[in-house]
Amino acid sequence: KAGVTQTPRYLIKTRGQQVTLSCSPISGHRSVSWYQQTPGQGLQFLFEYFSETQRNKGNFPGRFSGRQFSNSRSEMNVSTLELGDSALYLCASTTSGGENEQFFGPGTRLTVL
Amino acid sequence: QQPVQSPQAVILREGEDAVINCSSSKALYSVHWYRQKHGEAPVFLMILLKGGEQKGHDKISASFNEKKQQSSLYLTASQLSYSGTYFCGTTTYFSGGYNKLIFGAGTRLAVHP
Numbered sequence: 726k727a728g729v730t731q732t733p734r735y736l737i738k739t740r741g742q743q744v745t746l747s748c749s750p751i752s753g754h755r756s757v758s759w760y761q762q763t764p765g766q767g768l769q770f771l772f773e774y775f776s777e778t779q780r781n782k783g784n785f786p787g788r789f790s791g792r793q794f795s796n797s798r799s800e801m802n803v804s805t806l807e808l809g810d811s812a813l814y815l816c817a818s819t820t821s822g823g824e825n826e827q828f829f830g831p832g833t834r835l836t837v838l
Numbered sequence: 839q840q841p842v843q844s845p846q847a848v849i850l851r852e853g854e855d856a857v858i859n860c861s862s863s864k865a866l867y868s869v870h871w872y873r874q875k876h877g878e879a880p881v882f883l884m885i886l887l888k889g890g891e892q893k894g895h896d897k898i899s900a901s902f903n904e905k906k907q908q909s910s911l912y913l914t915a916s917q918l919s920y921s922g923t924y925f926c927g928t929t930t931y932f933s934g935g936y937n938k939l940i941f942g943a944g945t946r947l948a949v950h951p
Contacts (some may be wrong), residue, residue, distance in 0.1 A: 768925060768941035781938040815879060829879040
């Protein structure tokens with residue numbers, strides 16, 4: 726079974742630009758969660774999508790948004806990039822419910838200059 | 839609120855044992871353990887559920903004390919491959935949904951020959 730895939734793996738942007746990251750979950754998984762990882766703040770929850778609906782949201786500004794498609798693939802968008810948005814963005818997929826394992830993709834390393 | 843992990847770092851010789859703890863001030867529904875190696879995505883190790891059910895792989899064990907809202911990860915007869923940063927992620931009854939993992943700051947483990 727193929728794992729979680731994320732594209733692109735690396736991205737360099739400048740302040741003020743916007744970026745879109747993509748995540749394809751494990752086949753059969755309907756829930757996709759996004760996390761931001763930085764050395765200073767650690768792993769922080771951004772949002773979760775299930776059946777094309779945002780089910781949970783973390784404490785990030787509105788510049789961070791996402792969506793999920795009918796095939797469970799998910800995208801997250803960050804508008805008006807700031808230097809502090811430089812991070813590893815991870816998505817994780819699971820079947821449903823916190824009683825199940827979440828499997829992480831390799832992440833997208835975003836650098837904002 | 840972020841769970842607290844202890845210790846922050848551990849250095850071991852091959853074959854030695856270690857215990858990593860994760861505690862929360864909130865009632866927990868589940869505790870998820872991950873290991874992350876430098877430059878890689880977190881890898882799922884173990885999930886412990888309220889009520890005692892435990893799911894996991896590998897030769898690593900864990901416990902979940904529901905009364906104290908604490909979980910411990912036991913690494914026995916450590917191997918070089920155990921090196922990495924260990925994270926606990928928790929879900930609570932009040933997280934707004936089960937797939938919102940709140941992670942601890944991590945415990946760095948280094949195993950030397």
